[in-house]
Amino acid sequence: MRLKFIANPAAGSHQAGIIERAAEYMRRQGAEVEVFLTEYAGHAGELAADTAGFERLVVAGGDGTINEVINGMMPEPRPVAVIPMGTANVLALECALPEELAAQCALAVRGKPRLATLGRAGERYFLLMAGAGMDAAAVEGVNLSLKKITGKGAYFYSAFKVWLRQPVREICCRLADGTIFHHLSQVVVCNSRLYGGPFCLAPAASIFSPRFEVVILPFMGRFSLLLCLLSLFKGQTRPPGRILTTAGLTVSGRGRLQLDGEAAGEAAVEIEACPALLPLIV
Template identity: 30%
Template sequence: MLAKRFPKMRLLIIVNSIVAQTHPEQVEKAIRLLRNSCVESRVTETGKPVEATKIALRARYDDIDRVVVIGGDGTINEVVNGLVGSKIPIAVIPLGTGNTFATNFHIPLSLHEACEVAVGSNIISIDVGLLNHRYFACVAGIGFDAHVLHQLQPTFKRRFGKWAYAIASLRHLLRYRPSLVEVRIDGWERFKTDAWLTVISNVPTYALNFKFTPKASPCDGYIDVCIFFARSRIERLKQAALSLLGYHVHLNSVLYRRAKWLELVSSPRVLAHVDGEPICLTPVSARVIPHSLNVVVPKDWADTAKVVQ
């Protein structure tokens, strides 16, 4: 049983319906632990696209103190899109495939520990990115990774879990065709190049612990941009391998910038995603929205960020 941190706290618990079907015992246990820690809670399952966004938007006008998401990065992203600009904090119980959000904000994968964090008192204000019409808390990608995510079948993800993305990436890495991109950054830099991947990120760590943007921080008022130029296939393999440690930023075939905004046009048009969800084709524009989302985090993370009381 969790300690009653906030006996008067009212929780809205949003559960991804697929997670509820695949991990019913864990979901039930999480709900039970959370309900024991507050005076009032409401549980809602989501199954349709953007349904979690609509629920989170309604929560802004209800008497809700905190929204807790039980699920993965896709459901978290939908809730983020409903809470940006409000004072209601988001807490996360990570039961997804990649759990990029949980990794970057040090949210434990242990169910009991994650619930302890979710009802804790450490709340920070973070930046979010905006790609066209969709907010993202962690990362947006243009080109290769969005293509891989689009090709992934739900059954394949359930079978291989977090390794599904790695397997699919290896299948497509050398076959994916780069595109000619024209990029404008903060109004002072403009260039054209052949690129196979552009990452726009708010956090340092991506899926499978790839460090595409190792200098990124969700509290610095910037988005970090990493563009992988298309040279040879050998160079592409080198870029990908060094990205595991963040050393790719030293290659002359990689461009790394901290930015307030970015515009990108490509030929041919390519897919873009936010937090692992493909949403549109290029052209895209992206910008940072500073300190616009409140997040419940462990104490060690809160000690290094701006705490909201």
């Protein structure tokens, strides 16, 4: 089996030698492994665009690197396996990947692909979540130098700055069945249960389901929004927050958009579920 191993050496939890050791573990499993190191933002997607001659792609990095690889492969994805090395590693937690590197590498070589649903927001795909509102503004404002030092702390610091300084912007969403929700402060389209790490935001969501679970929060003041977000992260989704099930929606408004924890521009986009599209080895 020939594997294309795309690794991000700048990923959050990178430890000296982990990429080299992972490649060696996979070779011991009988795989022919070719290593490609990313050098700049977007490089993983460029590397993933050429999969000729490879049976699988193995991605060492965080959720953002995985997102780049998925988008780079489309519209003809190869089976993808993951060596989690990021800050939050939501996909690894969601799928309960092994914690030991050797076990992760054995799974990458010998595991069987399972078809996962992807979300598509405009021309871009996501695997875990899409967020419109203050979470996206916080992602966009993350200081990358601080992220290298503090990890998740950089996201919390950016979120605090956004909460403190920026006005809450109104968002509207229209579900696939025609139901319209006006005057929202936050929309999170969940293709997975977890958000930002171990926080269970949408218990019924699954990357293997053909539909999303969508968390919406009505427009409110910044203090009320803070309390509501804190309750959501504790798994307490109750009024004024709601969770809806849909296969697609249209988001509009003046807010920002994030996909799998990466900034993605304006929050004015059509989002749809694409079931059974990605062969994922988990």
